[in-house]
Amino acid sequence: MPFSISTPSLLLLLLLAAAAAVAPPAEAQSRAVEPDPTTTPTPTPWPHQFHSLMVMNFSGALQLIDLWYDWPNGRNFNIIRDQLSPTLLYDLEWNNGTSFFYTLGGDSPSCRTAQLEVGILRPGWLEGAAYLGRRRVDGFLCDGWEKADFIRYYEDVETKRPVHWRFYTGREAHVMTFEVGAALEDAKWQAPAYCFDQKEAEEDDESEVRGRSASLCDVRESSCFDPFLSSL
Ligand SMILES: *[C@@H]1O[C@H](CO)[C@@H](O)[C@H](O)[C@H]1NC(C)=O
Numbered sequence: 731m732p733f734s735i736s737t738p739s740l741l742l743l744l745l746l747a748a749a750a751a752v753a754p755p756a757e758a759q760s761r762a763v764e765p766d767p768t769t770t771p772t773p774t775p776w777p778h779q780f781h782s783l784m785v786m787n788f789s790g791a792l793q794l795i796d797l798w799y800d801w802p803n804g805r806n807f808n809i810i811r812d813q814l815s816p817t818l819l820y821d822l823e824w825n826n827g828t829s830f831f832y833t834l835g836g837d838s839p840s841c842r843t844a845q846l847e848v849g850i851l852r853p854g855w856l857e858g859a860a861y862l863g864r865r866r867v868d869g870f871l872c873d874g875w876e877k878a879d880f881i882r883y884y885e886d887v888e889t890k891r892p893v894h895w896r897f898y899t900g901r902e903a904h905v906m907t908f909e910v911g912a913a914l915e916d917a918k919w920q921a922p923a924y925c926f927d928q929k930e931a932e933e934d935d936e937s938e939v940r941g942r943s944a945s946l947c948d949v950r951e952s953s954c955f956d957p958f959l960s961s962l
Pocket residue numbers: 787788789790791900
């Protein structure tokens with residue numbers, strides 16, 4: 731009587747499959763996504779062009795950052811809004827090491843420039859980061875890595891998109907959108923004229939030099955970059 735044996739087991743299989751499809755038990759879910767013990771996950775390189783909206787949190791002070799990463803054109807743009815501030819701060823970085831920090835319009839448009847020894851982050855800047863394991867971050871199951879005791883970086887296990895990163899200072903980035911391939915039109919990358927007729931801008935002090943890359947640091951933090959940049 732082959733049917734009396736195979737029918738219940740088939741039914742069981744179907745039930746199991748249905749149960750798994752509807753609501754995988756927490757245990758099975760975490761087992762299913764355990765990283766392969768024979769290979770350590772490595773961080774996904776950044777796409778050569780992307781647009782991301784991020785919420786930054788530094789001890790409860792919130793900022794919205796509109797990030798345009800554009801490796802083929804050697805440029806990176808952070809457009810920053812402090813919570814409820816009417817003013818945007820533009821942080822435009824070129825791969826030749828020149829950065830412009832400026833505001834537009836308003837009562838007192840301003841611009842500062844800085845000249846750095848290094849350019850923008852490479853798509854593979856996370857190479858060599860130490861694997862931290864797998865855990866839930868911002869509600870997403872993520873692989874995490876630590877780079878140079880400076881940053882902890884988490885990406886979604888399934889989609890490989892960045893979800894969250896955190897600096898050793900406690901400053902956190904929450905990635906809200908991540909549009910691969912999105913590029914800001916060329917005209918928007920033009921720093922305003924008043925960035926180019928300030929002679930004193932060449933003499934900018936150290937604190938401004940360190941204000942590079944707001945997506946990766948805080949323009950007002952002073953200790954972020956030296957240990958990190960030298961490790962990239
Ligand atoms: C911001 O970070 C602080 C800890 O530094 C935390 O207490 C607070 O809940 C965070 N706020 C948001 C909106 O994530």
